[in-house]
Amino acid sequence: MASSILSSRCSLSSPAAAVARALAPPRMTLACRFQSSVPMPWGSMAVRSVASRNSSLSAVAPETSAKVIDGKLVSGQIKNEVAAEIARMKDTIGIVPGLAVILVGSRKDSQTYVRNKKKACKAVGINSYEVNLPEDCTEEEVLKHIAIFNDDSSVHGILVQLPLPRHMKEENILNAVSIEKDVDGFHPLNIGRLAMQGRDPLFVPCTPKGCMELLHRYDIEIKGKRAVVIGRSNIVGMPVALLLQKANATVSMVHSYTKNPEEITSQADIIVSAAGVANLVRGSWIKPGAVVIDVGINPVDDAESPRGYRLVGDICYEEACEVASAITPVPGGVGPMTIAMLLSNTLESAKRIHNFK
Amino acid sequence: MASSILSSRCSLSSPAAAVARALAPPRMTLACRFQSSVPMPWGSMAVRSVASRNSSLSAVAPETSAKVIDGKLVSGQIKNEVAAEIARMKDTIGIVPGLAVILVGSRKDSQTYVRNKKKACKAVGINSYEVNLPEDCTEEEVLKHIAIFNDDSSVHGILVQLPLPRHMKEENILNAVSIEKDVDGFHPLNIGRLAMQGRDPLFVPCTPKGCMELLHRYDIEIKGKRAVVIGRSNIVGMPVALLLQKANATVSMVHSYTKNPEEITSQADIIVSAAGVANLVRGSWIKPGAVVIDVGINPVDDAESPRGYRLVGDICYEEACEVASAITPVPGGVGPMTIAMLLSNTLESAKRIHNFK
Known part of the structure; x- marks a missing residue:
């Protein structure tokens, strides 16, 4: 190839x-x-x-x-690989990976990103879940929805669309995402494992992973x-x-x-x-x-x-x-x-949670 | 100076x-x-x-x-500063910082390090606690002692002397130390915060902190x-x-x-x-x-x-x-x-836990 x-x-x-x-x-x-x-x-x-x-x-x-x-070409190949693996998983153990996205506010660019992510999920067979919260909602409301997704066994990846409104502390919100479902890989525990020899992160952040994948392929x-x-x-x-x-x-x-x-x-x-x-x-x-x-x-x-x-x-x-x-x-x-790696991380998460090889 | x-x-x-x-x-x-x-x-x-x-x-x-x-000179200065701060803390709120060391096996070099750490603690007024476990003890025994120190309010820093015997998984043991008492700063969550902009680790690992302190001083x-x-x-x-x-x-x-x-x-x-x-x-x-x-x-x-x-x-x-x-x-x-920074981290931990400024 x-x-x-x-x-x-x-x-x-x-x-x-x-x-x-x-x-x-x-x-x-x-x-x-x-x-x-x-x-x-x-x-x-x-x-x-x-x-x-x-x-x-x-x-x-x-x-x-x-x-x-050619990132467009490679990302297409990766999406095909992810789709094939999702189909195999569904056929074998009846599980479909799920990605939840939390969007706060109504920034046009964020809405576009979320729409594109949902579209990409659909194309490879990942179930997507979305919560839209108003710009002026409280940090507690966001945390409540994260907690619900953390506990939801049909959700294997949780993504909080950034940037958040200024009155929220990004660190508090990102830290609340279960490390097992942090498909963005932004949790400091993940970053620490990335930095350390002999340790591996649960998830590699999507854009950096995309850069490495291009070099490898x-x-x-x-x-x-x-x-x-x-x-x-x-x-x-x-x-x-x-x-x-x-x-x-x-x-x-x-x-x-x-x-x-x-x-x-x-x-x-x-x-x-x-x-x-x-x-x-x-x-x-x-x-x-x-x-x-x-x-x-x-x-x-x-x-x-x-x-x-x-x-x-x-x-x-x-x-x-x-x-x-x-x-x-x-x-x-x-x-x-970046989106191809997000799909790949969500699949990886579902495979790990359900111990599917 | x-x-x-x-x-x-x-x-x-x-x-x-x-x-x-x-x-x-x-x-x-x-x-x-x-x-x-x-x-x-x-x-x-x-x-x-x-x-x-x-x-x-x-x-x-x-x-x-x-x-x-001159690291010997600077470390002496730091020890004096730590000792003065510990005396002030004791006088003001009646709290004395405590450092617990877990030593597994009977390596001569490890015994020397632990002895030196205890001596240094004593010199600045830190209470030191020590557990010696036999070379052939189980990982569970080590974890049990870590759990006891994690819950002990008189202990503000926990240090597992490395290397551990080969039959133990270092990662499991180091991860068990409460992040609030990880005065060695080796927990991946600490390392992640060290790597990230806008985040700060609870503890900076002692030898690296010592290098920076020399440059600063x-x-x-x-x-x-x-x-x-x-x-x-x-x-x-x-x-x-x-x-x-x-x-x-x-x-x-x-x-x-x-x-x-x-x-x-x-x-x-x-x-x-x-x-x-x-x-x-x-x-x-x-x-x-x-x-x-x-x-x-x-x-x-x-x-x-x-x-x-x-x-x-x-x-x-x-x-x-x-x-x-x-x-x-x-x-x-x-x-x-390195030892001066360990004492400094232990003091820092006690001050944070007891909210002493």
Whole structure:
């Protein structure tokens, strides 16, 4: 499987490359012209460095060579595998995995995420349960619903859609989810097990697990490689770094206090960027032949788009294509993997609870 | 306080330097000639590198400049602070902190450690409790004693001396210690909180906390600095890396799968070595002016010693003295800090349990 995926390249006419082309701005004219509308937390050095390298890189004729790591394709494969396993479980022991989602308030983006999760559950045969609570409900009401799902044997995974309203303490609510049903893997006990040698978490957080799955399915060696993770959030950067380290990479973490991010990233064989800064990582930040995983999904102004904006990653895709050996596009890279991993974690939970091998 | 400590240097006649001189082998003749009697897990590259650099470095006249980071002195200060706080607590609310130690089997080294811990407790006014169980006792017996200490309100810290006999599962036993009394900080829930932004562990593991305390008390800036941690054990390397990262250093972890450790360490402003390999880190591995914290305590053959061996660190002390700006000796560096931090954690626990500010 890996070899057929690997044949797709930035510039070839494979399905993956077509996806990549559809997502990528026209060569040279739009490359990395989209700048983030959020403040850059990376210090003036990084910004200067980007500015000084831009002109010289733009002058060079592009020689695209990076393979496209096709998250849409891989997530589809994973969903098929999950669906097959769910069917086998139902046929064998009559159990259907269940995922409960708690949504507080009426944020449009959260509603979309929850709707997509429900749709994805349905497609693979997971029962989904949903509770919608008003924006002004109390922490106790949320906790009450978590307790009900904790005790409900038809529910194998519980997910509280973030962000929560400001008057709630996220930590209290996430800690209330039974560790056996914490399919998001955000419980500190899970994170602790992820960090420790000789221990395994019950669940690996979905997006970091998705990044690792892409590396594994594309046969990218991790052991002994230099890996740099950009960003150190609890939900992506930090757990990705722990996973890469568990896989025996030599890991460095770059963050907003790092003085010379480019110097460090340019030593890496594998770069995972989860900074949330549009086009932060330029071609000059990447070692020739490195593998680049882009977790960022950043809206940038684009007058040519009907919506007035478009989504780009943390990596300057056009420039990276010329340097990296493999790269995930945005969208269509890590994004689709997150839901696939949520489905996979829910199945895993049901199998563990019912001791189904 | 820091300035008076900082005046001691490798070659000066301060008390700290005297300690260092007493510990260090005579210049040039013995420097780093002690090789580890344990197998090197660092690959042939590291070993070759050491061999090739050795002769050239020996030929250069030494110019010692590193300040000695005096763990014995700092740990004495911390013990005094802990003792004063315990006296205040006793006077104010009549509570005396208590530390319980469970020792299984009759390993000589473990008995020595437990004896030293009891002695240190006594010196600062902590009540110590001890249970000695035979080598062949069951896991259930150990768990029973943990449960008793968990419920005992006069006990604020519980410590299971490691290693445990082979027939016991360390994970089961350590997990049984109440998180509120886990003064060793080894519980995965504690480690998870250590890893996560916006969360704090109840207890920071003692040796890593000791390393950080030395950096803090010597006014060594961490924020924005490049830090490299060598070794990734659950009890030292990994938690030290998490702590350095929480303090906003840019952290890289070097371990047995790292192909070019010297290249990475030589970029670091702060090196913490917890590899357990005698004299692994040569002068050439260290950036001029770097701060070097040596957690290793390695026995090496020494025919001149009455015991037939001596203890050395992971860092080649003589060579490092010529390159680093500050360094911990072995012994007398990190070593004495571990027990001081255990006492500090026990006090902290008693204060938290009794809500004493």
